Amino acid sequence: MLVAVDWHKDGWDISAALEELSLLAQTASLEVVGSMSQSLRHPHQAHYVGSGKLEELAALKEELSYSVVLVNDELSPSQLRNMEKELDVRVLDRTALILDIFAQHARTSEGRLQVELAQLEYRLPRLTRMWTHLSRQGVGGAGLRGPGETQLEVDRRESRRRITWIKEQLSEVHRHRQLYREQRQRQRMPVIALVGYTNAGKSTLLNRLADSDVIARDELFATLDPTTRRVDLPGSQTILMTDTVGFINNLPTQLVAAFRATLEEVLEATLLVHVLDVTHPNAFQQAQTVHSIIEDLGADDLPMITALNKVDRLGDDVSPEQLRENMGLSEHYVPISAHKGVGIDLLTDRIAGMLSEQGAFVDLQVLVPYTETQLVDLFHRRGHVDDAIYREDGTLISGRIPKNLAAHFEPYKTTSSIGESL
Ligand SMILES: Nc1nc2c(ncn2[C@@H]2O[C@H](COP(=O)(O)OP(=O)(O)OP(=O)(O)O)[C@@H](O)[C@H]2O)c(=O)[nH]1
Ligand SMILES: [Mg+2]
Structure with a gap:
């Protein structure tokens, strides 16, 4: 059951936001049975939606027989607790859901450690929940002191210890990667980083250009771990192209922190190729999200080409050249279809052109x-x-x-x- 407060954050249309939440749910193998939204200036401090809406939600439980409630924002620990108590079902906020998907999709040991770190940091302030559950089941006796609280302390201590350990492991991994990068720099092969909103078609484009078989799927965050492949450009130049984790609006801060090292790979690039699903109803907002994350990473001084992807969806008779002309696009924008292989030559020409400018x-x-x-x-x-x-x-x-x-x-x-x- 999807629940969203419409508080006009970042100009996203609420139905588009619910659509995205629904895609996230499906990616996490959940079946969506219904959705509800409420217009509020801010989410309700105690239980996210207002009291009336919460009752309405509770009343729908039998009819729709939902077993999980998905909330479109990040909840405070107390909002989460209150909603679970009131509805007596599991409540997951958007952050927990995204973390869950990341955990499912992480393949490398570095990726797994980064996700676990993000999860621990998300859960630490929410650990009290376990205590409430214990007391509800009658474990730990009545009152606020007792084994439950001790357990909580133990859990917290364990979590903190694990967080420290993971951070140590990660800094070791990053040191190795730094060495590898320096090696790569000495080879002087230009690195092009693919960036873009999740599901925009980055991996499909890499596969098209490098003839590789990176997983490309119609789900969110199919790619987590960076992959680098050689790509031959016209004029017999060879480059390295890196495909990395996609972006999403309101990327949970714990994830940004944990994936910082991975995301910083883009800083090493000579050139960014921003892959945008130009057919998406929220293409504009998605592009804004990508630009603001690039800026946060400090990569906004890198030259960028935007590949307007999925143009095959606009109809068979639309050619990229014609689109460029009709839309009056500057040379930094190239309409393509990674899937059908349309506009790819134009894109590689442009990349080669920008690189030679850069090469000066x-x-x-x-x-x-x-x-x-x-x-x-x-x-x-x-x-x-x-x-x-x-x-x-x-x-x-x-x-x-x-x-x-x-x-x-x-x-x-x-x-x-x-x-x-x-
Ligand atoms: N119609 C159409 N579909 C495309 C095109 N390019 C990619 N897709 C589809 O869009 C979906 C997502 O593609 P991916 O390549 O996995 O996207 P991504 O940007 O790597 O996404 P994440 O790794 O999840 O962040 C897949 O179902 C692709 O088949 C295209 O040019 N046209
Ligand atoms: Mg991908």
Whole structure:
């Protein structure tokens, strides 16, 4: 049973939001028997929907015989507790549902650890729930003290210990990955990252371009673990293309934190290809969501091509060239059908073109003050550092940087040579 409060968050239409929740439910192998929504300025503090609506929901239980209630927002621990008590069924909020799907889909040990970390951090403040359940069953006796509470303390301690352990494991994994990445950078093969809303067709596009067999399915978050494949571009250039986890509106914060390292892979890319399902009723909002996550990651200074995918759905007689013309699209937008293989040559041409623009590097020597360390990071990330030394007055770097980024370093250009400083 789907329940949503319509509080006009982010301009999403409530029926579209329910549609997405329903897809999430199906992906988690749940069958949707009904849905209900209520317009409120804010979700009710105690039980998400208002009291009347909650009674209505309870009354529907027999008729629809639902056994789980899915809530379209993240609930506070007390909202969750109150709703479960009132309805006497399992209540799952959107975050728990997404975490559940991630847990089902994680394949690599890193992916599994990241999901478990997100789940533990989500559950920690909600652990009190177990105590209520115990007391309801008469375990732990009456009153607020007793074995139940002790158990809760034990559970909390266990969770915290496990969280620490997972974080240690993950930082080890990330160190290894960093080494691998540096190796890859030395090979100087450009990396293109596919980004986009979940179900937009990223994996389908990778399969089309790399002739690979990454899982591509009509469900949300089919891909979790990043996959990288070689792709040959026109003009016999070879690139690496990375397919990674898709984005969703209001991606749970625990997941963003846990998947940060995975998501940060996109920062290493030379170019982003944003895959957008242009036929989706909420294509515009989905694109906005993607842009804001890219910005949060600090990857918004990367050049981007947007692939307007699934154009085959617009009809057989629509050609990408014609669409480009009709819509007056700039060269950064390419209509494609990853599924039918339409517009793919146009896309790879564009990628090759952007890469050659990107390929233009300028030699640069700069002295960056310690107040501007983000520029040092940028140099390491996007340029090639030949030498870097740390002096009292800042970091002295020499190397090459993509032409379009040179302006950032203009104020710090210097002629004092590394040799002199040694
Ligand atoms: N009609 C049509 N369907 C497509 C096209 N590209 C992808 N699809 C379908 O869209 C669904 C999702 O495709 P995926 O490639 O798994 O999407 P994704 O972006 O990798 O999604 P996640 O990994 O779940 O984030 C699948 O059912 C694809 O067959 C296309 O060009 N046209
Ligand atoms: Mg995928």
